[in-house]
Amino acid sequence: MKKVRISDLLALTPEGQSVSVKGWVRTKRGNKNVAFIALNDGSTINNIQIVVDMASADEELLKDVTTGACVCVEGRLVESVGSGQPVEVQADKIEIYGKADSTYPLQKKGHSMEFLREIAYLRPRTNTFGAVFRIRHAMAYAIHKFFNDKGFYYWHTPLITASDCEGAGAMFNVTTMDLNNVPKTEDGAVDYSQDFFARQTALTVSGQLEGELGALALGQIYTFGPTFRAENSNTPRHLAEFWMIEPEMAFYDLEDNMALAEEFIKYCVQYALDNCMDDLTFLNNMFDKELIERLRGVVACDFVRLDYTEGIRILGESGKKFEFPCTWGCDLQSEHERYLVEEYFKKPVILINYPKEIKSFYMKQNEDGKTVRAMDVLFPKIGEIIGGSEREADYEKLNAIIEERGMSKETLWWYLDTRRWGSAPHSGFGLGFERLLLFVTGMANIRDVIPFPRTPKNAEY
Numbered sequence: 309m310k311k312v313r314i315s316d317l318l319a320l321t322p323e324g325q326s327v328s329v330k331g332w333v334r335t336k337r338g339n340k341n342v343a344f345i346a347l348n349d350g351s352t353i354n355n356i357q358i359v360v361d362m363a364s365a366d367e368e369l370l371k372d373v374t375t376g377a378c379v380c381v382e383g384r385l386v387e388s389v390g391s392g393q394p395v396e397v398q399a400d401k402i403e404i405y406g407k408a409d410s411t412y413p414l415q416k417k418g419h420s421m422e423f424l425r426e427i428a429y430l431r432p433r434t435n436t437f438g439a440v441f442r443i444r445h446a447m448a449y450a451i452h453k454f455f456n457d458k459g460f461y462y463w464h465t466p467l468i469t470a471s472d473c474e475g476a477g478a479m480f481n482v483t484t485m486d487l488n489n490v491p492k493t494e495d496g497a498v499d500y501s502q503d504f505f506a507r508q509t510a511l512t513v514s515g516q517l518e519g520e521l522g523a524l525a526l527g528q529i530y531t532f533g534p535t536f537r538a539e540n541s542n543t544p545r546h547l548a549e550f551w552m553i554e555p556e557m558a559f560y561d562l563e564d565n566m567a568l569a570e571e572f573i574k575y576c577v578q579y580a581l582d583n584c585m586d587d588l589t590f591l592n593n594m595f596d597k598e599l600i601e602r603l604r605g606v607v608a609c610d611f612v613r614l615d616y617t618e619g620i621r622i623l624g625e626s627g628k629k630f631e632f633p634c635t636w637g638c639d640l641q642s643e644h645e646r647y648l649v650e651e652y653f654k655k656p657v658i659l660i661n662y663p664k665e666i667k668s669f670y671m672k673q674n675e676d677g678k679t680v681r682a683m684d685v686l687f688p689k690i691g692e693i694i695g696g697s698e699r700e701a702d703y704e705k706l707n708a709i710i711e712e713r714g715m716s717k718e719t720l721w722w723y724l725d726t727r728r729w730g731s732a733p734h735s736g737f738g739l740g741f742e743r744l745l746l747f748v749t750g751m752a753n754i755r756d757v758i759p760f761p762r763t764p765k766n767a768e769y
């Protein structure tokens with residue numbers, strides 16, 4: 309008998325045809341005459357209803373058809389008489405693959421998100437996390453499709469690196485040294501020459517620097533991979549391990565970069581609206597009544613482009629009491645970003661031309677000598693979703709700033725070399741995949757859009 313996923317089964321015309329369906333029991337109810345089993349196989353938010361005629365059923369076996377159990381049902385696909393579903397399966401034979409007794413933690417509905425986080429190894433079996441992780445997959449696919457269709461190359465940058473993408477975040481060391489007996493040099497420092505790579509290495513905080521090497525060879529590339537930051541910030545928007553998408557393009561200036569970022573996010577959101585409507589509708593109804601409206605709003609509007617200096621003026625004249633008052637030169641806090649996006653403009657804002665002191669060394673310096681061609685894309689409810697810039701392509705200027713900041717040319721020499729031979733204007737940005745997912749799913753905590761979150765003091769599963 310042909311195996312059919314429930315998502316496909318629900319779309320069939322019921323003609324009493326034989327079907328075999330496998331999945332996990334969500335609920336069972338019924339009476340002396342008939343039992344109804346709601347079965348889900350993860351292919352869709354919707355369950356298939358299995359109808360069991362008790363007159364011919366094995367009652368002992370049915371006792372083990374409990375919430376969480378895994379079963380295989382053979383039967384006939386018929387039109388459903390009950391409301392709520394177009395088709396149902398009239399069961400002829402049930403086989404139990406795996407029982408689930410009353411200790412199964414997902415018995416009743418309505419668990420708190422905190423509790424579900426504690427049982428992250430089981431939560432994908434809930435409606436909510438099934439929906440979130442199907443959307444996560446769809447967004448990953450959309451991202452590859454977007455860049456592939458535009459002629460970008462998927463470029464793999466190393467996860468273990470000896471270069472620090474300057475202050476992007478604290479790094480996790482990678483070592484095979486015996487931590488109880490660390491080799492030391494004569495002056496007492498750690499002797500990394502005895503380590504696996506014969507130098508100090510860490511998990512990457514960004515693939516950008518190596519991404520630039522790709523762009524200056526293949527023209528336009530993107531990365532999409534895990535990124536690690538050992539920042540001890542327990543916020544709903546930070547993970548210690550997250551996925552980042554970093555396109556990098558030769559011959560793009562800041563204007564081109566902004567246009568690409570806007571087109572890219574809109575494409576992803578539209579893809580979700582076109583392909584994930586069942587799951588979005590569920591999340592909209594359960595968690596966030598304005599979710600779908602907000603997604604449509606972002607696709608339809610033009611993002612604001614705003615100078616940092618102008619942003620500071622607006623914040624100053626807002627008459628609002630911020631927890632951290634903000635003047636020219638300071639880095640914007642979440643409260644400032646959200647004021648601009650949610651209250652002042654009421655749409656996404658691309659903030660550009662930041663003071664050079666608060667931005668990274670590789671950003672292109674403006675003629676004013678004070679600002680750099682940086683851009684942050686700020687989103688409702690999220691704050692910063694993208695950070696990017698036009699890169700400094702001038703050897704002398706880049707060299708000067710590396711010296712000014714006392715950075716190590718021992719690890720960055722190859723990056724400088726790209727400006728020595730065939731340097732080209734280029735730009736790029738980084739999108740935090742989980743920040744995008746927060747926006748698209750309406751989830752409030754970044755721990756709930758990745759299957760196994762890594763945060764301070766938590767690396768379970």
Ligand code: ATP
Nearest residue numbers: 476537545546547550692693694695738739740743
């Ligand atoms: P933030 O100010 O929000 O901490 P950042 O300025 O340190 O972010 P960038 O270095 O610009 O971030 O990284 C690019 C993008 O990666 C950010 O716009 C964001 O979407 C995402 N990102 C950064 N840090 C994290 C994190 N710890 N967890 C999840 N996503 C992150």
Ligand code: MN
Nearest residue numbers: 684692694695
């Ligand atoms: Mn940033």
